[in-house]
Amino acid sequence: xxxxxxxxxxxxxxxxxxxxxxxxxxxxxxxxxxxxxxxxxxxxxxxxxxxxxxxxxxxxxxxxxxxxxxxxxxxxxxxxxxxxxxxxxxxxxxxxxxxxxxxxxxxxxxxxxxxxxxxxxxxxxxxxxxxxxxxxxxxxxxxxxxxxxxxxxxxxxxxxxxxxxxxxxxxxxxxxxxxxxxxxxxxxxxxxxxxxxxxxxxxxxxxxxxxxxxxxxxxxxxxxxxxxxxxxxxxxxxxxxxxxxxxxxxxxxxxxxxxxxxxxxxxxx
Amino acid sequence: xxxxxxxxxxxxxxxxxxxxxxxxxxxxxxxxxxxxxxxxxxxxxxxxxxxxxxxxxxxxxxxxxxxxxxxxxxxxxxxxxxxxxxxxxxxxxxxxxxxxxxxxxxxxxxxxxxxxxxxxxxxxxxxxxxxxxxxxxxxxxxxxxxxxxxxxxxxxxxxxxxxxxxxxxxxxxxxxxxxxxxxxxxxxxxxxxxxxxxxxxxxxxxxxxxxxxxxxxxxxxxxxxxxxxxxxxxxxxxxxxxxxxxxxxxxxxxxxxxxxxxxxxxxxxxxxxxxxxxxxxxxxxxxxxxxxxxxxxxxxxxxxxxxxxxx
Numbered sequence: 001x002x003x004x005x006x007x008x009x010x011x012x013x014x015x016x017x018x019x020x021x022x023x024x025x026x027x028x029x030x031x032x033x034x035x036x037x038x039x040x041x042x043x044x045x046x047x048x049x050x051x052x053x054x055x056x057x058x059x060x061x062x063x064x065x066x067x068x069x070x071x072x073x074x075x076x077x078x079x080x081x082x083x084x085x086x087x088x089x090x091x092x093x094x095x096x097x098x099x100x101x102x103x104x105x106x107x108x109x110x111x112x113x114x115x116x117x118x119x120x121x122x123x124x125x126x127x128x129x130x131x132x133x134x135x136x137x138x139x140x141x142x143x144x145x146x147x148x149x150x151x152x153x154x155x156x157x158x159x160x161x162x163x164x165x166x167x168x169x170x171x172x173x174x175x176x177x178x179x180x181x182x183x184x185x186x187x188x189x190x191x192x193x194x195x196x197x198x199x200x201x202x203x204x205x206x207x208x209x210x211x212x213x214x215x216x217x218x219x220x221x222x223x224x225x226x227x228x229x230x231x232x233x234x235x236x237x238x239x240x241x242x243x244x245x246x247x248x249x250x251x252x253x254x255x256x257x258x259x260x261x262x263x264x265x266x267x268x269x
Numbered sequence: 270x271x272x273x274x275x276x277x278x279x280x281x282x283x284x285x286x287x288x289x290x291x292x293x294x295x296x297x298x299x300x301x302x303x304x305x306x307x308x309x310x311x312x313x314x315x316x317x318x319x320x321x322x323x324x325x326x327x328x329x330x331x332x333x334x335x336x337x338x339x340x341x342x343x344x345x346x347x348x349x350x351x352x353x354x355x356x357x358x359x360x361x362x363x364x365x366x367x368x369x370x371x372x373x374x375x376x377x378x379x380x381x382x383x384x385x386x387x388x389x390x391x392x393x394x395x396x397x398x399x400x401x402x403x404x405x406x407x408x409x410x411x412x413x414x415x416x417x418x419x420x421x422x423x424x425x426x427x428x429x430x431x432x433x434x435x436x437x438x439x440x441x442x443x444x445x446x447x448x449x450x451x452x453x454x455x456x457x458x459x460x461x462x463x464x465x466x467x468x469x470x471x472x473x474x475x476x477x478x479x480x481x482x483x484x485x486x487x488x489x490x491x492x493x494x495x496x497x498x499x500x501x502x503x504x505x506x507x508x509x510x511x512x513x514x515x516x517x518x519x520x521x522x523x524x525x526x527x528x529x530x531x532x533x534x535x536x537x538x539x540x541x542x543x544x545x546x547x548x549x550x551x552x553x554x555x556x557x558x559x560x561x562x563x564x565x566x567x568x569x570x571x572x573x574x575x576x577x578x579x580x
Binding site: 051054055056074075076078079080082084085086087088089090091099100103104133134135159 | 477479488497501
């Protein structure tokens with residue numbers, strides 16, 4: 001059975017121009033322990049899709065399931081990392097992580113939560129930064145802390161909405177490597193099922209087992225590509241292969257084809 | 270060396286010397302006894318503070334503000350001494366409405382016990398009223414701001430009620446409530462309640478939606494959402510209303526004390542003014558200024574501590 005199942009999902013959101021259909025008839029599934037990326041241009045409904053899975057947006061029709069059960073609201077079986085504001089600015093890095101732990105795992109004492117928070121901050125390379133407030137951390141460090149919180153919650157599923165979108169290229173590739181090493185799991189955590197939303201095609205290929213392209217407006221699944229590079233993957237090695245080039249070209253071509261109308265609309269405003 | 274000279278040869282220091290020199294001018298005949306030694310003592314104390322500040326404050330900006338303020342204080346004292354006892358300004362010498370600084374300072378040395386009692390009485394009333402108002406307004410504002418529908422109606426109602434100056438309640442409160450102190454507390458509660466409520470509601474409405482979403486994905490309960498997410502997120506705006514409430518409270522309390530109290534800073538000023546003792550009245554006026562400034566300073570320390578997570 002698949003971990004996440006999305007069936008004929010339609011969703012709308014309300015903005016100042018009235019109701020806007022964001023997703024139309026989207027269906028796909030994510031296997032247990034799979035790393036799936038969803039790519040598409042801005043405005044194709046990626047964030048809405050993630051909102052439905054997080055349980056903060058109610059679909060207008062169709063449904064989404066986790067372990068075969070329909071999603072009715074947020075749950076601590078899922079942890080989320082956003083591009084901005086995953087962390088609460090009034091809590092230190094440690095308190096942010098500890099807060100996530102408190103929500104996901106009942107019955108731990110405050111001290112145990114703090115100790116666990118330190119363990120996970122160390123995993124993301126932030127030991128010694130636990131007492132800092134988010135504004136005292138760089139964008140990359142904030143995202144590391146957000147990832148630490150998501151991992152510390154020890155959920156089966158990780159939902160990520162362009163988590164590295166605001167990070168410079170060099171740090172981004174470090175973060176990607178970090179994410180992959182943590183996704184595999186270790187003594188403290190199990191292997192996660194990841195749904196990763198991005199508009200960066202290289203990022204999607206490097207990270208994923210499978211890439212889904214959303215396109216059009218309202219968004220629908222335009223295509224699906226398996227990514228078969230063996231793991232652990234090294235950026236520089238896989239980029240040199242012909243397979244990488246052809247996959248990237250295919251995705252790029254489709255990306256522009258699918259998002260043509262959308263892009264024109266954006267630019268003519 | 271050059272650095273030290275730069276910090277020493279500044280206008281405030283020149284004003285300090287002028288303040289000392291004008292003490293040597295002959296006094297005009299005056300009804301109120303002056304005590305120039307207190308003026309000199311104050312000048313020396315201020316100068317010590319000025320020197321300490323101009324050498325200890327590292328940041329240029331902060332140091333400049335500090336020395337500028339001290340300069341204004343010295344200039345004001347010079348003007349005060351000249352206008353009251355050294356020059357013959359028409360009217361004043363006969364009426365003694367404006368006593369010289371030495372006379373006012375001398376009152377503090379003989380009257381300090383009474384002054385402290387009055388400060389304490391005023392502060393007790395302020396804190397009671399203010400804390401009741403804040404303790405009511407913040408939770409209510411969180412609840413109303415978070416529940417959009419009741420909040421919208423409450424917004425209009427609070428705009429109407431908040432627009433009525435709390436001064437109009439003073440006569441009613443004095444008649445209706447058993448003691449003057451209860452009446453004062455009531456007026457302070459009303460005065461600081463509305464701005465705190467309004468700023469809390471507006472703070473809640475302006476909380477970044479992404480922060481709320483982030484909290485929702487963490488499955489926070491209703492109370493956790495209100496007090497651990499919404500409250501801190503709207504705290505910067507809540508403080509704006511709290512600050513307004515505090516300022517209004519002081520203005521109202523002193524006004525109320527001038528009407529009907531038997532103690533407090535407003536009473537002190539009004540009582541002495543009624544007997545034509547302007548030296549004590551002025552001492553009270555200055556003490557009101559110092560008290561309010563001190564409370565505002567402490568309030569800002571608290572705000573900076575609670576908002577230390579803000580850039």
